[in-house]
Amino acid sequence: MQGLARYVFQSENTFCSGDHVSWHSPLDNSESRIQHMLLTEDPQMQPVQTPFGIVTFLQIVGVCTEELHAAQQWNGQGILELLRTVPVAGGPWLITDMRRGETIFEIDPHLQERVDKGIEADGSNLSGVSAKCAWDDLSRPPEDDEDSRSICIGTQPRRLSGKDTEQIRETLRRGLEINSKPILPPINAQRQSGLSHDRAPSRKDSLESDSSTAIVPHELIRTRQLESVHLKFNQESGALIPLCLRGRLLHGRHFTYKSITGDMAITFVSTGVEGAFATEEHPYAAHGPWLQILLTEEFVEKMLEDLEDLTSPEEFKLPKEYSWPEKKLKVSILPDVVFDSPLH
Numbered sequence: 001m002q003g004l005a006r007y008v009f010q011s012e013n014t015f016c017s018g019d020h021v022s023w024h025s026p027l028d029n030s031e032s033r034i035q036h037m038l039l040t041e042d043p044q045m046q047p048v049q050t051p052f053g054i055v056t057f058l059q060i061v062g063v064c065t066e067e068l069h070a071a072q073q074w075n076g077q078g079i080l081e082l083l084r085t086v087p088v089a090g091g092p093w094l095i096t097d098m099r100r101g102e103t104i105f106e107i108d109p110h111l112q113e114r115v116d117k118g119i120e121a122d123g124s125n126l127s128g129v130s131a132k133c134a135w136d137d138l139s140r141p142p143e144d145d146e147d148s149r150s151i152c153i154g155t156q157p158r159r160l161s162g163k164d165t166e167q168i169r170e171t172l173r174r175g176l177e178i179n180s181k182p183i184l185p186p187i188n189a190q191r192q193s194g195l196s197h198d199r200a201p202s203r204k205d206s207l208e209s210d211s212s213t214a215i216v217p218h219e220l221i222r223t224r225q226l227e228s229v230h231l232k233f234n235q236e237s238g239a240l241i242p243l244c245l246r247g248r249l250l251h252g253r254h255f256t257y258k259s260i261t262g263d264m265a266i267t268f269v270s271t272g273v274e275g276a277f278a279t280e281e282h283p284y285a286a287h288g289p290w291l292q293i294l295l296t297e298e299f300v301e302k303m304l305e306d307l308e309d310l311t312s313p314e315e316f317k318l319p320k321e322y323s324w325p326e327k328k329l330k331v332s333i334l335p336d337v338v339f340d341s342p343l344h
Contacts, residue, residue, distance in 0.1 A: 001060070011130060011260070015058060017041045018076035018125070020068055022236070027062050032098045034062035038076050038083075043093060062096035066103045073243055074118045075125035082111050124247025128256035128267075131237035132339040135266055135291045138228035138328070225282040228328035229291065231266060233257070235318060238333040239310055244268055245300045261339045264289040271296060284329075299327060307331075 004021065008014060015021075021037040028034075038061045045057035061080065063071070071079040082104055083090040088097065089104045105112045233241070237257060244255040245268075252272030258265045269276045269292055278285040278292035285292050295303070306322055310333075320333040 004060075013130065015039050017056075017058065018080070020063075020071050020076050020126075022068060026098070027096075028098045030098065033064045033101060033103075034096060034098050035065060036063050036068040037061065038063050038068075038071055038080055040077075040080050040094060059094060060096075061090060061094045062098065064100075064103045066105060070105075070112075070115050072126050072240065073124055073247060074115050074122065077125075078115070078118050082114065086111075119247065123251030123253065124243055126243065127248070127254065128258060129237070129240060130260045131240075131257045132234035132261055132336060133237050133257045133259050133266055134232040134262065134264060134339070136230040136232070137226050137286070138230050138330070139226045223277045224286045226284040226286060226291075228330075229284045229293070230330045230332065231293075232332045232334055232338075234336050234339055235316060235333055238320075238331075241307055241331070242304060242310055245295070245304050245307075249295055249300050250297065262289075265291070267292045269294050270300075283327075293329075299324075 004015070017040050019039045021039070023036050026032040026035050027037070039058045040061060042057040042059045047057070048055045061083065063079070063083070067079055067083070080094065083094060084092050086104050086107055088100060088102075089107065090096065105115075248255040249268060249270040252270050254267055254269045254273050254276070256265060256267040267276075267290070269278055271280060271294065276292055276294060277287065278294040280294060280296070283294040303324070306324075309316070316333070318333060318335045322331045323329070
């Protein structure tokens with residue numbers, strides 16, 4: 001819990017019911033298979049109204065790697081409901097037993113079928129992750145003073161604007177409620193006289209926020225169209241690309257990677273998302289270090305075929321590169337050390 005609190009204070013992201021935490025270590029420092037967490041509203045502690053707003057109590061639910069992956073591919077709330085149906089995996093009170101040696105799919109194989117049907121019908125409700133990632137503009141020569149390579153690993157990063165930061169943060173904490181038409185906030189939003197902090201209990205599948213339109217830095221009104229881009233991910237982040245494409249973009253939604261090692265973000269959008277600054281005419285566009293990439297359904301299907309080996313990380317050797325010259329897009333999967341050591 002100290003680690004989770006440290007993450008919240010350092011990243012300024014907040015946790016909500018249905019979120020997941022990839023921990024990659026037994027939660028009690030034993031040999032347990034329970035190595036990750038799902039978050040849900042506490043079934044006994046009711047929300048409390050205070051002078052500073054509503055306080056909602058969250059419960060940590062320990063899960064196995066396979067259950068975490070299912071939550072990513074589908075949604076956290078769906079997996080939590082399945083855990084409630086298996087007494088040894090949590091039961092109605094979602095009590096974590098660190099001695100549990102089997103996943104819910106090993107205990108009841110029929111549950112995997114329910115997950116598969118949910119993914120097919122709903123897609124994924126995971127709208128964004130904090131990740132080790134970066135991007136590079138290959139459109140301009142390195143000596144160009146305006147070259148966006150200055151935001152790449154190994155150089156001094158530009159800063160995300162307050163408006164962009166808030167929009168991206170919202171996608172990490174308000175991405176669970178499915179809307180029929182996902183909407184990105186318009187770029188030319190007018191300044192509001194005040195900020196609204198009251199939010200409905202449910203979360204939207206949108207980057208839109210109540211306060212994000214309050215700050216519109218003048219220098220970021222202009223959108224830069226890029227001809228060619230290079231995306232960089234570590235192995236864990238790269239493994240989520242098929243989820244992003246199949247579970248999000250093919251369902252008309254968007255997906256954001258927010259860098260945890262620098263002030264940078266990458267948002268993939270489909271043609272069904274309104275308000276994005278990437279368009280079919282200019283599919284690669286940036287506001288400072290925030291890159292948006294618009295992918296057509298046809299190209300998404302092509303990428304899924306080419307990226308199929310990302311779903312088998314045990315057979316993976318780094319670095320790994322994928323390229324689509326006709327689209328002027330390159331994706332590299334790199335070792336963690338590249339992101340951990342900027343000068344490496």
